[in-house]
Amino acid sequence: MSGRKAFDRVRVVLKDTTHPGNIGSTARAMKTMGIHQLYLVSPRTLIDASSHALAAGATDILSSAVFCNTLPEALAECTQVFAFSARRRDLSPTFITARVAAETAATNITADGEVALLFGGERSGLTNEDMGRAGYAVEIPTSSEYFSLNLSQAVQIAVYELRQALTKAPRAPQRDMPSQMQMEMFFTHCQEVLDNVNMPKRGDGGLLLARLRRLITRAEPDAAETRMLRGVLRAVQRRIMRADK
Structure with missing residues (x-):
């Protein structure tokens, strides 16, 4: 599988985003790592001038962003979903770190799977129902003294780790995974x-x-x-x- 084809099997899904600047910054973070599919689920803001300013040239990702009314619509073709959350819940999927998530995702992608990196809104994150649609819950290890990451910062870490994993991922045995x-x-x-x-x-x-x-x-x-x-x-x-x- 070519490098570009592998990266084309990744989508970043933002749900309930409230700040247009975060959409632009997310697009910039994605483009620096070669990821181009941005899905916006029920955004509470529009892509505006501040989005384009903070995209810093990644306007092609903004112009091709896919808007969805529901999360199942955004995840429909994906064979693996990683939900990023700083909060653990009783019925959460298995929690893993962003690095382990990237390694797991890379194996799925090299087996021709489709992967979604899912992020919730800035204020309340993902709901329990949203988390239930993921195979893994992902946390980004931070200082215990201050663990507040901006949305686009979290996306940048996630896509960076995934790029590193994809560039060294071995060819995985073929598994036909359900969407x-x-x-x-x-x-x-x-x-x-x-x-x-x-x-x-x-x-x-x-x-x-x-x-x-x-x-x-x-x-x-x-x-x-x-x-x-x-x-x-x-x-x-x-x-x-x-x-x-």
């Missing part, structure tokens, strides 16, 4: 079967699905394994239908 859209179809199917068997009998069904989502995402099933799991779900549904007759 985020396919995984969301699988989790919708899981919810249908849980409803069919009346699980959980008490308590929060959303919590059960969230735990299953974390478990399955951590296992990183490939496309064939995902199809197999859906086959198991269909078999359960057929048995339920026969039992109900």
